[in-house]
Amino acid sequence: MDLIVDDLTTIDNKLSQRHIDLDPAGYFIIYLDLHERLIYAKHFTNVIDERGLAVDPETGKVIPARGKVERTQTTVFSGRTAKELCVKIFEETQPCPVSFLDHAAYLGREFVRAEVALVMEKEYVQD
Template sequence: MDLTVENLAAIDDKLSQRHIDLDPGGYFIIYLNREEGLICAKHFTNVIDERGLAVDPETGKVIPAREKVERTHTTVFSGRTAKELCVKIFEETQPPPVTQLTHAAYLGREFVRSEISLVTGQDYVQD
C-alpha cells in the first residue's frame, strides 16, 4: 500500500469503527477556542454499566454517543499545544481523570489532530 494521504485516512477510518471499552473515569469533549488560540477539553464523569454503556451518575440514564446531551462538566482543561494539554491532564492532575491506557492514547491522538487544526485553520471534529 502506498503512503498517500487517502490510504492513511482509509486506515484510520476503518480503525475508527472498532469496538472500544469506555473509560469509567469519564469522557472528554474536545473543541478549539480560536480567539484565545487554545485546545480545550471538557471532562465529564460517567459510570459504566454491566452492558458496557456510559451512564450519567446523577440520573442513571444512558449517555447517548451520537446525540447532543446537556450535562455539566467537571473540569475544563486547556492548552496551546497537544503536549501542554497532556501534561495538565496526565501529570498535573492527580489522580488523572483517565483510567485506561487506550483512552489516554486516543486523547493524545485527538489533541494532536486538534492542534493541527488550530494551526492550519481547518475545522476540527472529534473522532
C-alpha cells in the same frame, strides 16, 4: 503522494470503527477556540453499566454517543498545544481523569489533530 494519504485515511477510518471499552474514569469533549488560540477538553464523569454503556451518575440515564447532551463537566482543561494539554491532564491532575491506556492514546491523537486544526485555522471535529 495521494495514494499514501488515501491509504492512511482508509486505515484510520477502519480503525475508528473498532469496539473499545469505555473508560470508567469519564470522557472528554474536545473543541477549539480559534479566537483565543486554545484547545479545550471538557471532562465528564460517568458510570459504566453491566451492558458496557456510559451512564450519567446523577440521573442513571444512558449517555448517547451522538447528539446534544445537557451535562455539567467536572473540569475544563485548556492548552495551546497537544503536549501542554497532555501534561496538564496526565501529569499534573491527581487523580488522573483517565484510567485506560487506550483512552490516553486516543486523547493524545485527538489533541494532535486539534492542534493541527488550530495552527491551520481549520474546523476540528472530534473522532
